Amino acid sequence: MNLVKFNNRTRNNTPYFNNVFDSLFNEAFNKNYGMHKMPAVNIIEKETEYKIELAAPGLVKEDFKIELKENDLTIQVENKMEVNDEQQGYTRKEFGYTSFTRSFLLPDHVNQDKINAEYVNGILTISIAKKEEAKLQHREIKIS
Numbered sequence: 001m002n003l004v005k006f007n008n009r010t011r012n013n014t015p016y017f018n019n020v021f022d023s024l025f026n027e028a029f030n031k032n033y034g035m036h037k038m039p040a041v042n043i044i045e046k047e048t049e050y051k052i053e054l055a056a057p058g059l060v061k062e063d064f065k066i067e068l069k070e071n072d073l074t075i076q077v078e079n080k081m082e083v084n085d086e087q088q089g090y091t092r093k094e095f096g097y098t099s100f101t102r103s104f105l106l107p108d109h110v111n112q113d114k115i116n117a118e119y120v121n122g123i124l125t126i127s128i129a130k131k132e133e134a135k136l137q138h139r140e141i142k143i144s
Contacts, residue, residue: 037100038100038102039054039055039056039100039102040054040055041053041054041055041102043104048129048130049127049128049129049130050106050110050127050128050130051125051126051127051128052073052104052124052125052126052128053123053124053125054075054102054123054124054125054126055122055123056077056119056122056123056124057122058079058098058122059077059079059098059119059122060119061119063077063078063079063098064076064077064117064119064124065077065078066117066126068106068112068115071105071106071107071108072103072104072105072106073103073104073105073106073115073126073128074101074102074103074104075101075102075103075104075124075126076100076101077098077099077100077101078098078099079096079097079098079099080096080097106128109130109131109133110128110129110130110131111128111129111130111131114128114129115127115128115129
């Protein structure tokens with residue numbers, strides 16, 4: 001009888017062993033089984049403003065709550081969905097619930113009075129104007 005010492009480093013180098021356990025756990029988490037998923041966000045800086053684009057398909061604008069407290073911009077979503085299906089003498093009832101919160105710390109040079117939001121085709125777009133003195137300036141600097 002041989003005694004074999006298990007080495008954790010071997011597990012990392014053995015593709016089959018890794019795949020069995022990794023696929024088992026990753027499939028459950030990636031298929032969103034009870035997991036909370038954050039929406040993807042794009043942040044764009046333009047000369048006169050910042051734009052935040054948040055991908056949130058399947059919602060309506062009433063599901064969103066956007067708040068500004070000092071320099072903290074918070075986007076909250078709460079959506080409850082109920083589906084009834086009655087056919088062939090049975091009723092199936094499914095519940096769906098979506099909830100998330102995203103916060104962004106705004107720089108001091110934004111104009112907090114000029115923040116607008118719109119929700120079109122599953123994308124929430126928030127436009128945040130810059131103050132005049134913070135707008136990008138382009139000039140050529142001469143070398144002396």
